[in-house]
Amino acid sequence: MGVSNKTAIVTGAGSGIGAGIAAKLAKHGANLVVCDLNGDSAKSVAEKINTAGGRAIAVSADVTNWEEVSAMAEETVHVFGSVDILVNNAGALKDNSILRMPLEDWELVINTCLKGAWLCCKAVLGHMRAQGFGRVVNIASRAWLGNPGQSNYSSAKAGVVGLTSSLALEFASHGVTVNSVAPGFIEAPMARRLPPETQEKVINAQPIKRPGRIEDVANAVLFFCDEETSYVTGQILYVDGGRHVA
Ligand SMILES: NC(=O)c1ccc[n+]([C@@H]2O[C@H](COP(=O)([O-])OP(=O)(O)OC[C@H]3O[C@@H](n4cnc5c(N)ncnc54)[C@H](O)[C@@H]3O)[C@@H](O)[C@H]2O)c1
Numbered sequence: 715m716g717v718s719n720k721t722a723i724v725t726g727a728g729s730g731i732g733a734g735i736a737a738k739l740a741k742h743g744a745n746l747v748v749c750d751l752n753g754d755s756a757k758s759v760a761e762k763i764n765t766a767g768g769r770a771i772a773v774s775a776d777v778t779n780w781e782e783v784s785a786m787a788e789e790t791v792h793v794f795g796s797v798d799i800l801v802n803n804a805g806a807l808k809d810n811s812i813l814r815m816p817l818e819d820w821e822l823v824i825n826t827c828l829k830g831a832w833l834c835c836k837a838v839l840g841h842m843r844a845q846g847f848g849r850v851v852n853i854a855s856r857a858w859l860g861n862p863g864q865s866n867y868s869s870a871k872a873g874v875v876g877l878t879s880s881l882a883l884e885f886a887s888h889g890v891t892v893n894s895v896a897p898g899f900i901e902a903p904m905a906r907r908l909p910p911e912t913q914e915k916v917i918n919a920q921p922i923k924r925p926g927r928i929e930d931v932a933n934a935v936l937f938f939c940d941e942e943t944s945y946v947t948g949q950i951l952y953v954d955g956g957r958h959v960a
Pocket residue numbers: 725726727728729730731732749750751752755775776777778802803804805806826830853854855856896897898899900901902903904905906
């Protein structure tokens with residue numbers, strides 16, 4: 715029950731929200747594959763989990779690279795015997811008006827958030843279908859509903875929501891659920907890189923006038939990953955202080 719003895723891959727887990735999700739799942743008894751583009755930060759998160767009595771390995775992988783992603787899935791099965799949970803959390807932010815946005819910034823954000831999630835799903839869903847069990851949680855964003863200056867990010871996260879619905883339908887009969895968590899403003903590096911006046915504006919637009927905690931997102935992810943959450947799929951759970959209804 716719960717996530718005990720399940721094996722989870724969390725991408726972009728070397729910092730911020732991903733590190734918090736990895737720690738939360740490990741605390742609840744899951745084996746962790748801490749994946750990040752930055753191998754050193756992945757190692758440091760995995761070490762912290764192991765020191766706290768959990769079981770974690772670090773994998774340095776670029777989620778936009780199919781060879782690296784498929785090798786990570788194989789290593790996961792080799793080390794822990796299965797892959798039961800995938801949390802697609804790796805992301806990138808490069809805000810600008812579309813008129814000033816270079817093509818590279820469109821491609822970086824679309825590739826990291828959307829192509830990366832698609833590749834990681836492609837790498838693990840065969841294993842999950844074969845074992846008749848799986849939990850995929852895609853970290854979207856409230857921004858998928860649209861934000862000025864985020865044509866790349868909002869499009870990428872809208873794509874993540876579409877990916878979630880499609881895969882929920884494709885894998886429902888195989889014991890695999892696919893859900894999204896859509897955070898709003900969270901006390902984590904990505905949001906804290908926004909200009910201070912933008913941060914203030916965003917928080918003021920929320921019914922709950924404080925930044926969210928990493929723990930708030932991790933709790934939502936844990937709910938979807940639970941073995942007992944087997945009748946919830948294709949869902950978007952907003953963790954945004956009510957911003958999406960404001
Ligand atoms: N912080 C927020 O307020 C907020 C709000 C909504 C959604 N989100 C989403 O939550 C997720 C985590 O955000 P965060 O604030 O913790 O950001 P962060 O920048 O701290 O974490 C992103 C991590 O992803 C890693 N990464 C980037 N490109 C990668 C790649 N190609 N392959 C593997 N790893 C890669 C980075 O090295 C980093 O460790 C992102 O998907 C983000 O879009 C964040």
